[in-house]
Amino acid sequence: MIKRDVVIIGAGSTGLAIAYYLSKQGVKDVTVLEKGYVGSGSTGRCGTGIRAQFADEPTIKMMKRSEENWNKLGEEIGFDFRQTGYLYLLYTEEEIEQYRKMKKLQNSLGVPTEILSPAEAEELCNLIDTSEVKAASYNPEDGKAHPFEVTTGFKKYFQEGEVELKEQTEVNGIKLENGEKWKIVKTTGGNYRTKVLVNAAGGWARNIGEMMGLDIPVTPYRHQAIITEPFKPGRVEPMIISMRHEDAYLTQTERGGIIGGIGTPEDEPPTYEMRETLSFEERVSKAFSSIVPSLKHTRILRHWAGYYAMSPDGNPMLGEYKIPDHYLAVGFSGHGYMMAPIVGEGLARLIVDRKTELPFDYYDPGRIDKGELRESALQMG
Template sequence: MIGVIGGGIIGVATAYELAKLGEEVVVFEKRYFGSGSTFRCASGIRAQFTDEANIKLMKYSIERWKELSEELGHNIMFQQTGYLFLATTEEEVEAFKKNIKLQNRFGVPTKLITPEEAKEIVPPLNVEEFLAGAWNPEDGKASPFHTLYAYKKAGEKLGVKFYPYTEVVWIDGGREHKWKIKTTKGEFEVDVIVNATNAWGSRINSMIGKDIVPITPFKHQLVKTEPLERGQIEPLVCPPAWNDSYVIQDGEDGGVICGTALEYKSDPDDVTPTYDFVKEVLKWAVKIIPALRHVHVVRQWAGHYAKTPDNNPAIGELVEDFYVAIGFSGHGFMMAPAVAQALAERIVKGRTKVPLDWEWYDPYRFERGELRTSAFQIG
């Protein structure tokens, strides 16, 4: 039996993939499923990264995203509405060109477009201050709610047992013995553990005396406007030089989700939103889309980026039969389909066809002082 700790998108998708391979799986979630970062994310999915490992992983993940509604038997609202990054200086245009070349090398069809072309894609965009855009029409978005629900339902059909409001408080055993997982709902014995608790990941690793993945939770927030007519800001639009701010129209109801890189170190259980975020994010949002000035904000919420020192997750085997997939640094939703499949195949078969570079994401790299190039992060 395999015990997955953490009921966000990574834990639930991994449980499903494990069950698909014939494993008996239990998942422990201390609150309700999705209550961590997953239900608080901006729904964005992109292959526009600036390093080989993340580009390849996300290229594959997008292929999986395309299949999921049919495979899981529920519409997860995946739409390839693209990501549009906007450059404000010549130096940025040069950096975009370099990134585009790298992305093209691995089959990601990003191209450099003019401000006029950008305005055709996003009609209310203020193009005056932009010199060029990096546009990948294959990037997109999906509903975090429907995706988690779909994986969970499909997992249940394959026999996965999901335990909500069941906090893991201690772990014993390992090596030749089974793992004993002590929870608020009793004790469980499992052969393999997957730690999928992201921002809480270090706490679970500490329970087995292996707190070697440095994760710092940073509170990140979003606001959302009242619903607008669809088709106006369908891609995620981000001028990185404007404090990594972004806007994206919700794929379901048409409200505009707005984010910016105002972050605070914070306990992952503290999800209280702050007023200074509203002022900061709206300052940038109305610069990107001036017409948003006339639209009401109806919601604000907070979640956490579980940041590692190089903004890349830690994925792999920490000790025998104890795996981690944590520290997603703001990219766990988009990566989940690929990571879940790769991890499940590695655990069950010892190998995977997913192009996941285990060396790049090695949880031991921090201890060895081998940081990777920082993963390209926004908001």
């Protein structure tokens, strides 16, 4: 039996960030368990985008702080958080009205979003078809980061420090002992005894809950993305989003390929199926070539799927849940990657100090059982 102070299940961006901030807080015996390799769940399959343009105050606050942390993390563990902005293309008066209201709220919380004219949007990326665009919402502090650089950056950082990262180690049972004080975590790499247990298992959060007799209402929905062949980097810097085209999002990676997908979900129930579908390839291609017409001639290189681990109200479930020192960091509903640095910091505070100044009350998992659902966080991109 291996004794640890904290065991985190899941080495996606969330679990890794929690371990990082716990070690920053001076917690020594931290283990992260991962059934595959770092980022092999939904982190490595994500659209890479990071934004603070949301419609509700708690999420804007969290993401403002998350972007600050993304910057610091990038410097410390060695990856590039490229603040190339998020550009929402607006096609109707209704959309402009909605985004003006959001801009006002975002500005009041320190997020420098601006509403741009079509000509100004074109200055940011002259490949966009702006013939029907009426305005655009732009926050220059939003950006993107390469998930594999992020997860392997954490891995390297941990190798030189005290956090133990166990890849290829699958959890297959959890027992509670001495009341509910000790959690015995059985894995393919031996048994762990810990006081603090964190479920950061993303799309698999419910399965981990079941091992403890808990029903954690997180369901995996398949979302897909593509990458094209590379062309000259710098042509499509912002993450471009269009509500008119199935909530499509697209941007150019550092290496020059266009990466992106569409926000509207597949017409299918929750699934653990991770194969790509031909129908998606058709939809995403139509959307992308309407937004940036010259992409018509660009070739798709690869196409893959990952999960949005949805909570009942589309907001994360963060905090202690039902059993003392059992914490959830799940249900991010498509925003886990971008939120990870602030979720990591906040949850580490909650575990060590039992409190945080961040709006974690809003994300308290107990809200679901009480029926106090929040309004869904803005989904696009």
